[in-house]
Amino acid sequence: xxxxxxxxxxxxxxxxxxxxxxxxxxxxxxxxxxxxxxxxxxxxxxxxxxxxxxxxxxxxxxxxxxxxxxxxxxxxxxxxxxxxxxxxxxxxxxxxxxxxxxxxxxxxxxxxxxxxxxxxxxxxxxxxxxxxxxxxxxxxxxxxxxxxxxxxxxxxxxxxxxxxxxxxxxxxxxxxxxxxxxxxxxxxxxxxxxxxxxxxxxxxxxxxxxxxxxxxxxxxxxxxxxxxxxxxxxxxxxxxxxxxxxxx
Numbered sequence: 001x002x003x004x005x006x007x008x009x010x011x012x013x014x015x016x017x018x019x020x021x022x023x024x025x026x027x028x029x030x031x032x033x034x035x036x037x038x039x040x041x042x043x044x045x046x047x048x049x050x051x052x053x054x055x056x057x058x059x060x061x062x063x064x065x066x067x068x069x070x071x072x073x074x075x076x077x078x079x080x081x082x083x084x085x086x087x088x089x090x091x092x093x094x095x096x097x098x099x100x101x102x103x104x105x106x107x108x109x110x111x112x113x114x115x116x117x118x119x120x121x122x123x124x125x126x127x128x129x130x131x132x133x134x135x136x137x138x139x140x141x142x143x144x145x146x147x148x149x150x151x152x153x154x155x156x157x158x159x160x161x162x163x164x165x166x167x168x169x170x171x172x173x174x175x176x177x178x179x180x181x182x183x184x185x186x187x188x189x190x191x192x193x194x195x196x197x198x199x200x201x202x203x204x205x206x207x208x209x210x211x212x213x214x215x216x217x218x219x220x221x222x223x224x225x226x227x228x229x230x231x232x233x234x235x236x237x238x239x240x241x242x243x244x245x246x247x248x
Contacts, residue, residue: 024134024135025130025131025132025133025134025135026038026130026131026133026134026135026161026164027130027131027166028166029130029164029166029167029169029170030161030162030164030167030174030177030181031167031170031177032138033138034135034138035177035178035180035181035184036180036181036183036184037138037139037140037184038133038140038161038181038184039180039181039182039183039184039185039187039188040140040184040185040187040188041140041143041188042128042157042158042161042181042185042188043184043185043186043187043188043189043192044188044189045125045143046122046124046154046157046185046189046192047188047189047191047192049122049123049124049125049149050122050123050189050191052122052123052149054123054149054150054151055122055123055149055151056122057120057121057122057154058120058121058122058151059118059119059120059121059193060118060119060120060121060153061118062113062116062117062118062119062199062203063113063114063116065113065116065119065153065155065156065203065206065207066109066113066206066207066210067210068106068109068110068113068210071106071210072103072106075099075102075103075106076103078095078099079096079099079100079103082095082096082099083096098239101239101243102209102239105209105243106210109206109209109210112202112206113206116199116202116203117195117199118195119153119154119155119195119196119199119203120153120154120155120192120193120195120196121151121152121153121154122151122152122154123149123150123151123152124151124152124154124156124157125143125146125147125157126146126147126148126149126150126152127145127146127147128143128157128160128161129160129161129164130161130164130166132144132145133161153203154192154196155196155197155199155200155203155204156203156204156207158181158182158185158196158197158200158204159200159201159203159204159205159207160204161181162177162178162181162182162200162201163178163200163201163204163205165242175201178200178201182197182200185197205242208242209242209243
């Protein structure tokens with residue numbers, strides 16, 4: 001199968017969508033033949049970016065993919081902010097319990113990080129998520145909205161697409177789909193290191209669990225408590241799915 005994906009960096013989504021016949025973002029998740037075609041396109045993209053003149057691919061200590069010191073501080077900040085409020089709504093109460101649950105997992109995250117091998121850092125897309133992957137039915141039409149060429153971990157781009165929440169919630173078959181994606185990725189990018197592909201799910205989940213999305217909102221509001229409406233992007237469903245994948 002040949003990859004013929006269009007790469008459209010540093011452009012607005014509205015204009016690009018018109019240029020590729022108004023194709024749709026991959027926000028509906030991956031399924032069926034999409035797994036293979038996305039794997040081929042992503043492998044092709046990373047193979048080309050590995051030759052980018054800004055930096056050559058290098059191996060970095062896998063334990064450095066998450067800043068656990070910063071994560072601990074931000075969890076403590078979030079929990080303290082909610083705990084100081086006498087009357088929490090249903091969402092805020094859930095957010096407090098979810099933060100405590102994730103905070104309790106940090107020692108396990110640290111142990112898993114310590115067992116990781118060196119992982120590849122190279123020039124990548126920089127913001128490769130479902131909205132920036134345009135599809136034409138089961139085919140990849142374009143990657144859009146590239147970030148400036150800065151070396152980043154290769155695994156994270158694979159995990160953001162292959163372990164996207166909208167894909168994972170479809171059911172356990174997503175793991176078989178991820179195997180197809182990585183096989184197609186390796187077909188198009190044979191120089192890719194097996195360690196990066198094997199540890200995609202593990203490291204992607206650890207990276208997510210060590211992050212505290214709600215605190216971004218707190219910081220933007222001078223560390224005051226945010227309303228349930230302001231933190232709607234931190235859904236209970238996403239929390240449960242990430243914990244489930246991590247435990248598996």
